[in-house]
Amino acid sequence: MVGEPFVVTRSRTAVAVAGGVVVVAWLALEARTHTFTRGAEVITGVAIVVFVLVAAPKVLHERVRPFDIKGVMIWGVAALVVVGVELFNLFAGPRSQFPTISSMTNTLVGQTPFGRVMLALAWLVLGAWLVLCGS
Amino acid sequence: MRVVSLVLWLVVAAGLVVTSVIAHWHHHRLTQVVAAIRSRRVGAVLLGLGWAWVGWHFLVR
Numbered sequence: 001m002v003g004e005p006f007v008v009t010r011s012r013t014a015v016a017v018a019g020g021v022v023v024v025a026w027l028a029l030e031a032r033t034h035t036f037t038r039g040a041e042v043i044t045g046v047a048i049v050v051f052v053l054v055a056a057p058k059v060l061h062e063r064v065r066p067f068d069i070k071g072v073m074i075w076g077v078a079a080l081v082v083v084g085v086e087l088f089n090l091f092a093g094p095r096s097q098f099p100t101i102s103s104m105t106n107t108l109v110g111q112t113p114f115g116r117v118m119l120a121l122a123w124l125v126l127g128a129w130l131v132l133c134g135s
Numbered sequence: 136m137r138v139v140s141l142v143l144w145l146v147v148a149a150g151l152v153v154t155s156v157i158a159h160w161h162h163h164r165l166t167q168v169v170a171a172i173r174s175r176r177v178g179a180v181l182l183g184l185g186w187a188w189v190g191w192h193f194l195v196r
Contacts, residue, residue, distance in 0.1 A: 003184035030194065031180070037175060040195045048187045055183075065174040074172075078154050084149050097137045103195055117196070123190045130182050134170025 023124065031113035034108070047124075056130045062135070088107040 026047060033040040089098040099107075109115030158164055172178035 026194045033194075035195060038147055044190055044194045048190060050187060052183060052187075059173060059183075060176070062174045062179075065167075065171045067171045068163055068167050070161075071158065071165075071168045072159050074154065074163050075165050075168050080153060081149060081150065085143060098140050099144070110193070120190075123186075123193065127186050130161055130169060130173065133166040134157065134173075 027117050027120055031117045033109065033116070047120075051124075051127055056126070059131060065134070 026043070029043050030040075030047075035045055046060055089095075089100050092098040095103045105119060109118050155165070169182070173182055
């Protein structure tokens with residue numbers, strides 16, 4: 001059929017627009033919540049469930065890729081350094097003097113609705129990157 | 136915030152940027168490592184759990 005690609009393109013566009021609307025609505029809800037509240041638990045929990053349901057079909061049908069051993073070593077060391085500094089600060093003393101990553105982001109952007117939107121958006125982008133990178 | 140701690144985080148951030156650039160030049164990109172982990176069932180589950188934990192930690196707790 002000549003018209004099929006057009007129909008498929010329109011369908012994908014509709015899905016993308018619907019997805020965008022859902023993300024914007026979710027960000028608006030997340031902006032209205034605060035840490036340590038039931039609202040934040042529900043809104044964030046729903047996002048985790050929906051994201052996993054959307055991402056699982058793509059991830060689970062992926063062919064197995066070989067490991068780049070040097071890459072694993074380089075990025076493994078980098079990850080260990082970050083985790084080491086984070087743990088050192090976590091156990092070293094008062095958070096005001098030994099800040100962790102989350103305490104810094106919470107102070108810098110986590111106190112306002114706009115900041116929460118930025119944090120939530122960054123988290124979604126991280127998730128999309130984890131699902132799509134290298135494919 | 137103690138100056139030492141701030142400097143430590145800045146050094147770590149700069150180190151990550153330098154590592155990223157050098158790894159890119161030598162074709163040992165983080166995307167390749169993540170894609171190889173993700174392509175295995177256990178790796179995909181661990182990445183998903185890690186991502187969920189990050190969101191929970193930063194947005195809820």
